[in-house]
Amino acid sequence: MAISTFKTLFSLLGGDNNFDLDDFPLNYLRIDSRMVNNNDVFVAIQGSVFDGRDFISQAISAGAAVILTETNKKTNDLKIKYIKQQAKLVPQISVLQLSKRLSIIANDYYQSPSKKLSVIGVTGTNGKTTVTQLIAQCATLLNEKSALMGTIGNGLYNHLEPSLNTTASPIDIQTLLAEFVKQQVKVVAMEISSHGLVMNRVKGLSCAATVFTNLSRDHLDYHKTMSKYAKAKWSLFSPEAKEKQVVYSGKSIINYDDNYGKRWIEKLNQPTAVSCQPKSLRQLKALNIPYVGVSMIEYHDKGAKIYMESSWGNAIINSRLLGEFNVSNLLLSLATLLTLDFPFFAVTNMASFLKPICGRMEVFNVKNSPTAIVDYAHTPDALQKALQASRIHCKGNLWVIFGCGGDRDKGKRPLMGEVAEKFADRIVLTNDNPRTEDEMKIIADIEQGLLNSDKVQVITNRVEAITQTFAQAELNDVILIAGKGHEDYQIVGNTKYHYSDQETVKQLLGVENQL
Template identity: 35%
Template sequence: MIKLQELLKVLEYKELNQDLDIDIAGITYDSRKVEEGYLFVAITGFKSDGHQFIANAVENGAKAIIVEKDAEASGVAVIKVEDSRKALAQLSAKFYGYPSKELTVVGVTGTNGKTTTTYLIESMLKELGIKTGLIGTIKTKIGDKEEDASRTTPESVDLQRIFAEMLEDGVTHAVMEVSSHALELDRVLGVDFDRQVFTNLSQDHLDFHESFEDYLAAKIKLFKMNDKPSIINVDDVRSEAIIKEARGEVISYSINSEADLKAEEIEVNKKGVSYTLKTNQEKLAIKLNLTGRFNVYNSLAAIGTVYSLGFSLAEIKKGLEKIEGVPGRFQIINEGQDFGVIVDYAHTPDGMENVLNTASEFTKGRKIVVFGCGGDRDRTKRPIMGRIGVTLGDFAIVTSDNPRSEEPMAIIEDIKAGIEEEGKVEGEEYIIIEDRATAIKEAIKLAKSEDIVIIVGKGHETYQILKDKTIDFDDREIAREAIKQLRIKS
């Protein structure tokens, strides 16, 4: 419980219509989650407007309402602010007692690699005896407790609640993915970051950001929030813009450029990757149980972060080399078949290119690629991914991803436009199978010894979002079942 008048000290508000000497039991932006004594924050969303649900919130027990539009509510305090999203973040941090100040919080941002990098950092810290928390695309973890995540970075009130629960559980270090949406929509306002990590930047989320420049500007916000150290991939051309704006010390990492942490003598195979880590002080042999050059970058980001927190490279190496992998990230599906099957979350042109290039380094046969593009998302990347699928793959099966409100075949036609620019022949170099499960099964049937089937787009996801419903769907399980059926028939 906290007095409303105490909460409001963090805001600049325009007007109110009630006595503020009332107890607030909780904060929410969802009228369905309002309980007796709650503060309801009406947010103007992209699909719905919280101001339309004020009456529902009051009926459910709200005692105060934050608005950014003129609104009335009988018998409750109504406080008007300039930006209710920002107010939600400020109020939430205050309500939960600024828990991130008591934690060591690491924020990881970038287009690709966020999930793997956070998993590597969190796993290394656990190996070093640290009680950790993790917030990201796949899971939210508080110590040994886990729950599935609904979005990459939670809304501000949920984020502050999670931090508070981490503190109560004895967590000292929290590692989180920070999306461009979260930065643009002020979800991480009020979070006291101790380290900021930049992985890379390529085309994504241009359905949300008006331009690539706006996308970059959103990412830069993380590095302007405080003067704590930043760990930055200087091989990415956008790193210069981020370094220019970073307020604290910059710890650089790279494969191709001079940096504080550099990977040399890289060797990639289907089981993992090894390299020599070069720092200003020493050289160290690193052997990962994750494959691909992109995982060299991810591991460098993780090493730089944990090293900057005061741990030795020898300790870091020991923890890093114990990590087996991340769900849905270049995940190998092995049911005893004589061909390879890999499932990956890659859903951007750059991510898809990385996965296919990595597979090329150890594939002796054909690369059979199964992919689609999500609905209600950046349409401009669809033909690009079509071109990548048929030029870096030997045979492509274009299918549905999460079509959401769009017609799956309309999305596929956008992808097909890029394929046709490459002059590829349907039926010979690619086929279209709208149903994703059928597409995966067909790829498994087509695979011969030493081929590799690469299924990209959904990775760890256990669902598929259709126009009118969400269904259970797991690329990994469908692939496993298809392999078993193939073995039964043979």
């Protein structure tokens, strides 16, 4: 069944509805020519790597019925020319500032699918994947059909397709949301990156709730300053952003333990404040806004026992997630569902059944072997928190294996080294995704943050680094393998190779699944 028609498309682009045009049915908007099928609309814009205009012929051969291209000249806006190919004429429409308007156009084309769903937008430096996964997992346990969009993948919960970016293209976002509406999904938990906000990928999106996890140094190769990075994140919540159609955010759930979050709470109308610090409970109660806090947390080898207090009631939660930061992630997830009127006792009862997330403090251990923990930590703050969480479970030496991504923020590299030296007993520096940078230059940048080279080894091959560390570690040691988490690839030069920390660890331990 067709989604729209040519005349309708022309009209939502700003064209005259009375303009003399032949009408015909249209299906999906596509930004990737390889995804085009019969009667689809191919959006040919210039990306960071490829120029969509180079694939117009390929798209037409695949069945594209209309081509949209970008123009920066007002005089060329909505001009139509016809491309003759395969004995058919395909209209090509020039659209003024198409790339900036893409999200709004796609939203209108699919008839505002986000308004028909409970979309939960989650942003922050760390924790986005865990929070979205926990929200979708809990909602699913409560018999609400749920979907995810983010780093690990996009699709129905437990049926994810791999994603290229944390926040997908505007076309893909709206197409997925339209599919979720057709599949009768109720809850969509979506990671929203600072890049996605600045690049207008979510412009016009309607969120039932928006969640802020935390803000620490990352992506300064792109944003340049922490001020600009914070401004990008704030745009998901600010009342001014709503007026500019950046995003229509509903209720806000904010991490009170973060300095930015604490300031933002003062600017928002009735946000839900969340803290995992018992010392903050009295302050939360004094804010006169909805809150979720804790009176006590008991950490143990299998997770944590959380004594939660909130505007909705009190509960004891036995969490299976490791570390203080995961208590924060869990409480943010529960607070979001409570803010959206999910029943208190159902939410808190299900919390104890929530499972750890792939590549997020994922524990692997077998008898007579050191324990390995695989985590995605790739910022100084995330690495510190992962090491602190790992220390709770370590009776011997705490090892950390990590590197830094090439062609990315170089300023955080010595900070990562400094954190590793402060919180780990032994350090093994290796490759992450070196991309087009010299691997030894990346490691030298990390070493600038180290004072004592005696506790450091450099083993650039990641498999070798993990293998040799296991050979050296004692039975009571813990090995934190940081940086790649769920990723099943490594980028060297411009080539992406299959690689997985989990697979490497399982092979060394001789197990099929984590224990």
